[in-house]
Amino acid sequence: MQKVMCQLVFYALCIALLVASCGTGSESANDPKVPVVAGLPDTVTFADIAPIMRANCMPCHREGQAGPFPLVSYNDLKRKAKTARKMVLGRWMPPWPADTAYSRFVGERALTARQIALFAKWVDQGGVLGDTSALPPLPVYPEGSLLGKPDAVVWLPDAFHIPGDNRDRFMIAKAPFVLTRDTFLRAVEFVPGNRRFVHHMNGAMVTYQPGGKKEPLQPSDYIDSDSTKSIDAYGELHLQNDDGSWPPLTPNLVNYLPGLSPPMYPPGIGGWRIGREGAFLMNSLHYGPSMRDTVDLSRFNLWFSATPPERPMRELAMGTLGDSPVVPELLIPPDTVMTFRSEFKLPKAISVLTINPHMHLLGKRFLAYAVTPANDTIHLIRINDWDFRWQYAYTFRHMLVLPKGAVIHVEAVMDNTAANRNNPYDPPRTARAPLTGHIRTTDEMLQFFVNYVDSRPGDETIALGR
Ligand code: HEC
Known part of the structure; x- marks a missing residue:
C-alpha cells in the first residue's frame, strides 16, 4: 500500500511539473481552412449561431465557470469573434480531442463541419445580429x-x-x-x-x-x-x-x-x-x-x-509502468518524430466502460483499436491533435464488448522537434519514460487505461449515458 501511495504522490508531482511548464498551445499552427459545406444561408445571423454557442460554449464560458470570459450575449461573442473563429476552426474549442468520426462517447462536445462553417461565415460577414425574437430563452444550468x-x-x-x-x-x-x-x-x-x-x-x-x-x-x-x-x-x-x-x-x-x-x-x-x-x-x-x-x-x-458493486470495475493499464510494454523503448532523441506501440491480448472477454489515453508534452497523435480473433477491427479512440491540457476520460455510449483473444493496439506519435510548440526544451533534449514511480518533468509517458467489467451476453445493449 505504501508503495502505491508513494507512486501516486510522484505521479501528482509529475503532472504538476508538466502542467506548470506548459505554454498556451494553439499559436503556431497554420490557419486551418473553413470546411466546405453547401446550403448555408446567404447571410448568417446571431440567431443562426446562438443555439450552437449556447450548447457548446456557454457551459464553460459564462459567469463563474472555467472559461476566461463569457460567451453568452451577442456583444460577448462579437467582442471575441476573431479568436473564437480561430479556436473553432482549429477545433481547439470546444475542447474535445477525440475524433468523433472514429468513435462516439457520452457527453461529446464537438462541432459538426456545418456548424463550424456557419460560425466562420457569421464572423466573416462582420457579426450580423438579425432577428433574435424567435430565440428561446437562455438555458438554465443546474447549480x-x-x-x-x-x-x-x-x-x-x-x-x-x-x-x-x-x-x-x-x-x-x-x-x-x-x-x-x-x-x-x-x-x-x-x-x-x-x-x-x-x-x-x-x-x-x-x-x-x-x-x-x-x-x-x-x-x-x-x-x-x-x-x-x-x-x-x-x-x-x-x-x-x-x-x-x-x-x-x-x-x-x-x-x-x-x-x-x-x-x-x-x-x-x-x-x-x-x-x-x-x-x-x-x-x-x-x-x-x-x-x-x-x-x-x-x-x-x-x-x-443500495446494491453492492455486483460487477466490479477493473482497470487495464497499458504502456509505461503498466501491463504491456511500449515498443520500441520510449526514448526519443532530439529532433525526431517517432511512433510507439503497445499491445495487449485479452485473456477473457471484457465489456469496456471508459478509456483514458495519457501522454505528456511531446504527444502528437494517439490511436487505440482492438483486433478480434475473427480479424474484425473495433475502434476505440483516435486523437489527431493531442492536447495535454484536455486529458479526458471517455465513456462509451454503450458497453463495448471485446472478445477473448482480441488484441488491443495502441499507437502514439511523439514529436521531439523544435516545431512541437509544447516541447519543454529549446533546443530539444532526449526524452524517455520513467523506469520507476519517480516521474520527472522531462519524462515522456505513453499510457492507455481501460476500465471494464467482465463481459456478459447482451452487454452491448447496455447504455452508459444518462
Ligand atoms: C469545457 C469547457 C469549455 C468549453 C465547452 C468551451 N471552452 Fe473556450 N475555453 C475554455 C477554457 C478553460 C479556456 C482557457 C484556457 C485555454 O486557453 O485552454 C478557453 C479559452 C477560449 C478562448 C481563448 C483562447 C485563447 O487562446 O485566447 C476562446 C476564443 C474560446 N475559449 C472560445 C470558445 C468557443 C467559441 C466555444 C464554443 C464553440 C468554447 N470556447 C467552448 C473552456 C471551454
Missing part, C-alpha cells in the same frame, strides 16, 4: 452538480487561499468524512468552489477500518506538492491509522476537468464499497495563476447505491 441532487456532500474542511502571485499551484489535500454507516457508492463528483482557478483534480479514496483511526476527521493543511517534493505528504495529511500503518486506498476514483461530468454507470456496474470513515484524497489539485488573492472551497457530491 452545484451536473448529475442532479446528491445523496451526501463532503466538503473540504477549510478553504484554500489562492495568492494573487500569478503562478500555478499543485496542492495535495484531503476531505475526511464520517458517514452514518458503511454503504456502496455509485458515483462521485468533484465540484470546485472556484471554477475559474481550479483547473483539474485527480482524487482517490482512503478507507478506515472500524477503530483504525480514533480521529478520522483530524484536520490537515493543503500541501504544495512543489515545495514538499517528498513522499511524506501523506504523513503530513495525517492519513495513517493510529498504529502507523496505511489505510487501503482506491486510486483514480474521481477526476475533474472543466466540462466533463463523472460517469454514473447503471446500478450494479462499477461503483465501490465506501466505509463509514474515510477521506477523499486529492493527489493533484491544480490551481491556475491568479492576479489577485482569491479563495476556493471545493466539495464532493456522493451518490449511494
